[in-house]
Amino acid sequence: MGTPRVVKSQAITDLLAQFPREEEFPLDDEVPGEVVMAEEVREQWVMKFNGSSTTHSGGVEVVLYHEEDKAVALSFKLEFPCSNNTAEYEAYLTGLATALEMRVKHLKVLGDSNLVICQAKGSFSLKKPSLAPYKAMVQRMEEKFSTFEIEHAPRNENWFVDALATLGSQIIFKRSIARIEVSKREESIIEVLKEKFREEQGEGDWQIPIKEILVKGDDAAELKMLKDYALVKEELYRRMLGGVLSRCVGQEEAQRKLKEIYDKTYGSCREVSLYRRLQRAGFYWPSMGKDAN
Structure with a gap:
């Protein structure tokens, strides 16, 4: 897949509106067509994600596409300290949330984070408490899709999202102006999604x-x-x-x-x-x- 073009979507606009930020990611009005919802019964979308971190912040990039002319790209600068693994999970959950907002039912995920992919597939165990909320949210979101696949993609096949995630982690916002298509996010996506995906405990729950x-x-x-x-x-x-x-x-x-x-x-x-x-x-x-x- 080449560099995907960004297209408008009300679902994505609604998702972005949930994140506290100073600078919005402009959805390109010049690109013809509009990805409103994934309507076809067996229409499978592919999601690529990547996250990167520096000492004090991180970067997240997600690309969702069905065909070359149906692509959505999102990029965030994370304005809070995070590890590389945390940034990768932030990217993964951002992509899942975006796909669900678009009503995607069939999703294939490609990423180059060995830990995130292997924990999602159950081949790596969870030991770090700091990653526990991420894995729990992933488990709740993945089950919302009718069909779901996740595979490891070598870094050289994930170059587009890798470059933009690195850019997102390194860019510095001066004052309130940032002339670049990267949104700021000052809290973890876990805080944004936790109420929506909270599992209710019934009376008598053990x-x-x-x-x-x-x-x-x-x-x-x-x-x-x-x-x-x-x-x-x-x-x-x-x-x-x-x-x-x-x-x-x-x-x-x-x-x-x-x-x-x-x-x-x-x-x-x-x-x-x-x-x-x-x-x-x-x-x-x-x-x-x-x-x-």
């Missing part, structure tokens, strides 16, 4: 009493019994062997994940059990072993 004990933190005996649990950004996690963090889920989400993982792996190598695949994907609930049999 996580509620554990969370209450951890929040209060005044009962040493109970805290000792719950030493394998941790709260990260109001989400409950269980520490597994090797320091792996598995996200705790309620019964409703658990049933969805059982079906999702089973459907994805049905007919594949039977040497790896459904329970083990759920573990690799980073989920936990007390009856997971029994439910997976």
